[in-house]
Structures are given as structure tokens and as C-alpha cells.
Amino acid sequence: MSLDFYDAELRAHHEHLRAAYAISPGDQVVDIGCGTGLTTREAARAAAPGRVVGVDVSEAMLERARQLTAAERLDNVRYEFDDAQVHRFDPAAFDVAISRFGTMFFSDPIAAFANIAAALRPEARLLLLVWQRREHNQWARAIDTALGDAARPPPPGADPFSLGDAEATARILERAGFDAIRFEDVHEPVLYGRDLDAALAFVRGFQNVSAALASLSDGEAARTVERLRETLAAHYSDERGVVLDSHSWLITARRRRYEVDNMRPGPG
Ligand SMILES: C[S@@+](CC[C@H](N)C(=O)[O-])C[C@H]1O[C@@H](n2cnc3c(N)ncnc32)[C@H](O)[C@@H]1O
Numbered sequence: 666m667s668l669d670f671y672d673a674e675l676r677a678h679h680e681h682l683r684a685a686y687a688i689s690p691g692d693q694v695v696d697i698g699c700g701t702g703l704t705t706r707e708a709a710r711a712a713a714p715g716r717v718v719g720v721d722v723s724e725a726m727l728e729r730a731r732q733l734t735a736a737e738r739l740d741n742v743r744y745e746f747d748d749a750q751v752h753r754f755d756p757a758a759f760d761v762a763i764s765r766f767g768t769m770f771f772s773d774p775i776a777a778f779a780n781i782a783a784a785l786r787p788e789a790r791l792l793l794l795v796w797q798r799r800e801h802n803q804w805a806r807a808i809d810t811a812l813g814d815a816a817r818p819p820p821p822g823a824d825p826f827s828l829g830d831a832e833a834t835a836r837i838l839e840r841a842g843f844d845a846i847r848f849e850d851v852h853e854p855v856l857y858g859r860d861l862d863a864a865l866a867f868v869r870g871f872q873n874v875s876a877a878l879a880s881l882s883d884g885e886a887a888r889t890v891e892r893l894r895e896t897l898a899a900h901y902s903d904e905r906g907v908v909l910d911s912h913s914w915l916i917t918a919r920r921r922r923y924e925v926d927n928m929r930p931g932p933g
Pocket of ligand 1 (some may be wrong): 671697698699701702721723726747750767771799
């Protein structure tokens with residue numbers, strides 16, 4: 666995946682998360698699946714002198730995140746290379762957990778969100794951006810149509826739409842220890858830029874697209890790439906470049922207080 670291209674693609678969705686952060690100076694923040702750390706750095710600026718921890722399973726992403734963080738001379742950020750589902754966070758250490766499209770790939774989402782809940786102090790806030798269901802995302806449908814028979818369902822743990830069903834996701838978060846769970850429909854475009862070749866290269870880097878192309882003969886792969894190019898070209902305008910429609914959820918929730926309540930002595 667082209668790293669900085671990704672930030673440009675998600676600009677419009679990102680603004681909704683940014684508007685909702687409400688991070689205060691002194692807050693301790695954790696960024697789940699922080700990638701190259703745009704959100705981590707934003708949180709660090711808002712939280713200083715509080716500290717921010719970014720967690721990710723990709724060392725390549727974290728390498729870039731560290732470079733960008735050093736370039737901005739932010740000294741209140743730490744990056745951890747680990748799976749957030751099982752990472753040993755300090756218990757009840759954080760006031761806010763954020764994630765921009767970094768929580769859809771857990772093999773056991775209840776266990777993962779329970780692990781994140783345990784890292785949050787009671788009533789700490791959770792803010793997530795996740796994709797809504799595939800059928801509400803034109804970009805995904807258009808790419809699948811171009812892939813034709815080579816399109817495959819994502820392997821377990823690699824489905825970007827795994828949290829797209831609001832009711833199912835609310836149940837996951839409740840069972841993991843969150844309450845006050847709200848979903849805001851973020852209806853914004855994904856922006857693939859004005860350069861059609863760069864947009865095509867970016868889309869070819871999507872895991873499902875590269876896997877589909879790798880499964881084809883050279884001739885079939887070339888024809889499929891041509892269909893992908895035509896799809897992107899059909900969504901191009903001089904004013905905005907390549908733009909496709911999309912919906913994400915901005916999910917907000919609070920860590921429940923129950924562990925604290927359970928520690929009180931019961932009657933008798
Ligand atoms: C779509 S990218 C988003 C990256 C970043 N949040 C951003 O918006 O630029 C998803 C990220 O989640 C990370 N990720 C996936 N599963 C993870 C896990 N179990 N624990 C930590 N990070 C994970 C990936 O390595 C990737 O960097």
C-alpha cells in the first residue's frame with residue numbers, strides 16, 4: 666500500500682474522526698492499528714504533555730510512523746509493534762482509545778475489544794472509524810465487478826467490512842465492556858487523486874486485488890488490470906480526480922464501570 670496516498674484517500678472520512686477526538690492536554694491516548702501514525706501524531710499534539718501509544722502489527726508502517734513523528738519533533742509518542750488483540754497494555758492506563766480503520770482485522774473481535782477495554786480507565790472513551798458494509802461502499806463493489814470471477818471473499822481476519830453491521834458491532838462492543846455506543850453515518854467519497862496511473866497502482870496494492878491478480882494467467886491479469894483502469898477512469902473528473910462513493914461508521918463508546926462496581930463488597 667502506498668502509505669501517504671492512503672492519508673489522501675481518506676481525507677474526507679478523517680475530518681469526522683478529527684472533529685470528534687476531544688482529546689485534552691494531559692490525556693493518555695492509545696491508537697489501535699496506528700499504521701503510519703497520522704492520527705497518532707494528531708493525538709500527540711492535542712494530548713501533550715500526556716502521552717500517546719501507537720500499536721500496529723506492521724513494522725514497515727511503524728518505521729514510517731517513527732520517521733514522521735521524529736520529523737515533527739514529537740517526544741510524547743511511543744510505537745509498539747504488536748497485535749492489539751493480545752498486547753499487554755498497562756491496565757486502565759488510557760483516557761482515550763482511537764483507531765482509524767485499524768480494528769476490522771481481529772481474529773476474535775470480542776477478545777480484542779475486551780483487551781482494549783482493559784487498557785482504558787473506567788468511562789474512558791473509544792473512537793473508531795470503520796467501513797460500513799461492502800454493499801454501502803461503491804469503491805469496493807466497483808473493484809469487485811472489475812475483478813469479475815477472480816474476486817474472492819476475504820480470508821478470516823482480513824475483511825475490511827467485518828464491523829460494517831452496526832447491530833452486530835454494538836453487541837461485540839457491549840460484550841467487550843463498552844457502553845454508550847453510538848454510530849454516526851459518515852457518507853464521504855474516497856479520493857484516489859488526479860493521476861490515473863497512480864490511482865491504479867494504489868488499487869492494485871489492495872490485498873484482495875493483488876491476490877486476485879496473482880491467481881490469474883498473465884493474459885487474464887492484463888485484461889483485469891485494464892478493466893480496473895476503465896473503472897477508475899469512469900469515476901474521474903477534471904475537478905476532483907478519481908472519486909468513488911463510500912460510507913464509514915464513526916463509532917463512539919465508553920468503557921463500562923462494571924469492574925469497579927463488581928469489586929465493591931456485596932450484601933452478606
Ligand atoms: C487500513 S490500515 C489503517 C492504518 C492507520 N490507522 C491509518 O488510518 O493510517 C489498518 C492498520 O491496522 C493494522 N492492524 C491490523 N490488524 C492489527 C492488529 N491485530 N493489531 C494491531 N494492528 C493491526 C495494520 O497493520 C494496518 O496498519
